[in-house]
Amino acid sequence: MELQQETCDILIGILPLLGGWTLDLLLGDPSCLPHPVVWFGKMITWGENLLNCGKHRMLKGALMAITYITLVFLAGCVISQFAPILNIIIIFYCLAGTTLIREVRQVFLAVDRSLEEGRQQVARIVGRDTSGLSAQEVRTAALETLAENLSDGVIAPLFWWALLGAPGMLAYKMVNTLDSMIGYHTQRYKDFGCWAARIDDVANFIPARLTSLLMILVSGKLRLLGFVWRYGRQHASPNSGYPEAALAGILNCRFGGCHIYFGEQFDKPYIGEHEKQLDTDDMKKAIHINRMAEIIMIVLVCLSYWVCH
Numbered sequence: 117m118e119l120q121q122e123t124c125d126i127l128i129g130i131l132p133l134l135g136g137w138t139l140d141l142l143l144g145d146p147s148c149l150p151h152p153v154v155w156f157g158k159m160i161t162w163g164e165n166l167l168n169c170g171k172h173r174m175l176k177g178a179l180m181a182i183t184y185i186t187l188v189f190l191a192g193c194v195i196s197q198f199a200p201i202l203n204i205i206i207i208f209y210c211l212a213g214t215t216l217i218r219e220v221r222q223v224f225l226a227v228d229r230s231l232e233e234g235r236q237q238v239a240r241i242v243g244r245d246t247s248g249l250s251a252q253e254v255r256t257a258a259l260e261t262l263a264e265n266l267s268d269g270v271i272a273p274l275f276w277w278a279l280l281g282a283p284g285m286l287a288y289k290m291v292n293t294l295d296s297m298i299g300y301h302t303q304r305y306k307d308f309g310c311w312a313a314r315i316d317d318v319a320n321f322i323p324a325r326l327t328s329l330l331m332i333l334v335s336g337k338l339r340l341l342g343f344v345w346r347y348g349r350q351h352a353s354p355n356s357g358y359p360e361a362a363l364a365g366i367l368n369c370r371f372g373g374c375h376i377y378f379g380e381q382f383d384k385p386y387i388g389e390h391e392k393q394l395d396t397d398d399m400k401k402a403i404h405i406n407r408m409a410e411i412i413m414i415v416l417v418c419l420s421y422w423v424c425h
Contacts, residue, residue, distance in 0.1 A: 122425075125425070126421065126422055126425050129421060130418050130421055132200070132204045132207060133207055133277060133417065133421075135204040135207070135208075136203070136206070136207025136208040137207065137211060137414060140208055140211040140214050141214055143208075144214035144218055145212065145215045151209060152210075152289065153293055156289065156293040156294075160184070160293065160294060160297050160298065163180045164180075164297075164298055164308065167180055168298075168305075173307040177298070177307065177308035177309055177310060177312065178310075178311035181311050185291055185294075185315070186287075188286050188287050188290040189283050189286065191286070192206065192284075192285075192287065195282070203282040206282045206285065206286055207285060210282075212265060212268075212270065213266070213269060213410050216265040216269060217403050217407075219237075219240060219258075220259070220262045222237050223237045223238045223254065223258040224255060224396055226238075227251050227254045227255060231250075231251050231254070235254060241258065241261050242257050244257065252393060255399070256369075256394060258399075262402055263362065263406075264356050264359055266331070267323050267324045267327040267355070267356075268320065270410050271326055271409070271410075272292070272319065272323035273285045273289065274413050274417050275323045275326065275417075276319070278417045291312075291315055291316050291319045294309075294312035294315070295309075295313055297312075298313075299312045317354050320355040323355075324355035324358045324359060325355075326413075327362070328344050328348065328359050328361065328362035329362075331363065331366065332344065332365075332366075333412070334408035334409050335362075337366060340366065343361060344358060344362050346361075347364070347388065348360075348361040348387075350385040351372075351384065351387065360372075360387055361387050363405065364387045365388065366401070366402075366405060367392070367394070367398050367401065368388075368392060369391075369392040369394060369398065370387065370388040370389060370390055371386070371387040371388060372384040372385050373386060
């Protein structure tokens with residue numbers, strides 16, 4: 117009887133995760149619904165406009181980042197305590213696998229119609245200046261983002277759910293949003309966004325490497341472990357290089373190169389050596405790898421919850 121009760125409790129604990137994940141698979145991020153990341157963005161914009169000036173910008177940026185992350189985590193705890201059914205919605209909003217897959221598909225379809233349309237479409241999912249990109253660079257940018265988003269938008273949120281539940285997942289989303297908005301090495305953000313970028317590096321250290329391992333496992337190309345280890349460390353980011361290297365190895369292509377962010381040029385080390393022309397088949401293969409890695413991660417998280425409870 118006690119065993120049956122324990123099993124029932126475990127299933128009840130896992131159901132919000134499976135429910136939120138299923139909603140993401142079916143719906144992605146519906147544009148007609150309000151999204152917490154939009155609210156996070158408004159908070160960050162308000163704080164940055166208020167604090168990113170004068171002296172002690174690094175300290176003010178650190179205080180803002182830590183305050184926002186703490187507040188979001190506490191809000192998640194309150195929701196989990198008093199309205200646990202809303203955990204399904206939190207998990208749904210914190211996962212971004214389906215939306216990016218749809219966007220990447222649209223990029224490849226758009227660039228096949230016209231280069232300008234492809235540039236406009238890829239600008240929806242990347243932070244770099246896309247106005248001067250070639251068709252190959254548009255496709256490359258989309259696949260780089262797909263690989264990085266598998267870590268940031270799927271594996272990392274699930275990892276933090278396994279550690280800290282829905283509040284941890286929500287706090288991670290704030291960490292990631294802070295980094296995506298102010299975690300740049302530009303003149304404007306290099307001091308104010310320094311802490312946001314470092315916190316994001318720590319939060320993604322394990323998930324990024326786990327993502328690359330899952331991608332390699334589902335591809336069946338275990339020989340790529342050495343490739344990922346070699347090229348993943350060369351990326352300007354301590355984390356993004358690993359999933360990008362995994363996808364570059366699986367597709368036998370090359371990522372990296374010169375990019376423009378906020379009017380400033382950044383030269384990223386190349387990942388891979390084969391300058392292959394990317395096409396729709398590569399996109400479909402990349403999406404398949406993403407989905408399979410996501411499914412395996414869901415299974416692993418559920419098993420870890422079962423073992424720990």
